[in-house]
Amino acid sequence: MSATSLATLARTSDPQTLLRRFLALDAVVTGANGLAYLVASGPLGRLLGVDSGLLLALGGILVAYAAAVGALASRPRPAALPVRAVIEANLAWAGLSLVALTVWLSPSATGAVWTVLQALVVAGFAIVQLIALKARQGSSD
Numbered sequence: 001m002s003a004t005s006l007a008t009l010a011r012t013s014d015p016q017t018l019l020r021r022f023l024a025l026d027a028v029v030t031g032a033n034g035l036a037y038l039v040a041s042g043p044l045g046r047l048l049g050v051d052s053g054l055l056l057a058l059g060g061i062l063v064a065y066a067a068a069v070g071a072l073a074s075r076p077r078p079a080a081l082p083v084r085a086v087i088e089a090n091l092a093w094a095g096l097s098l099v100a101l102t103v104w105l106s107p108s109a110t111g112a113v114w115t116v117l118q119a120l121v122v123a124g125f126a127i128v129q130l131i132a133l134k135a136r137q138g139s140s141d
Contacts, residue, residue, distance in 0.1 A: 015135035020073050022132055023086065026125045027070035033118070034062025048115075049108030065089070083133050090126035094119040 037044060037059030045052035069086055072078045097119040101112060 015132055015139050016077060019078065019083065019129065019132035019136050020075075022125065022128045023069055023073035023078065023083070026086070026090070026129070027066045027073055029121070029125075030062050030069065031066030034059045034066055037062065047108070048111030050105065050111055080133060080137070083129065087126045087129050087133070090122045090129070094123035094126070097122070 037055040039059075041052040041055040041059065044050075045055050048055075072082050072086065097115050101107070101115045105111070105115070107115060
């Protein structure tokens with residue numbers, strides 16, 4: 001996603017809408033990633049240099065997580081506690097991805113780049129979700 005697309009998505013004066021949009025975008029991107037891992041774990045495993053069984057497991061986790069985030073995004077006013085849980089889960093995923101890369105995974109060069117890029121995207125989701133949550137909380141005071 002380009003900075004222009006992100007700016008277009010973020011273009012709203014309503015913090016509530018902004019928060020819901022970033023949650024929904026997270027759900028779509030995470031769900032697509034999870035489905036790819038589930039449907040093409042063999043070819044993706046070979047490309048990334050990662051065990052296809054690991055990708056299958058991660059795919060299942062990601063699809064379930066995406067469904068939960070999508071359900072949260074569909075609420076007219078997502079509660080702060082579950083939104084914070086999403087933010088914390090995203091930060092944990094990003095951090096654990098980088099730890100896994102340095103500690104126990106030995107991916108291909110493509111897999112190493114993919115791991116870093118997806119960690120950055122997920123951390124980015126956490127940041128924009130936190131900013132939107134704080135803006136919503138500030139607007140309701």
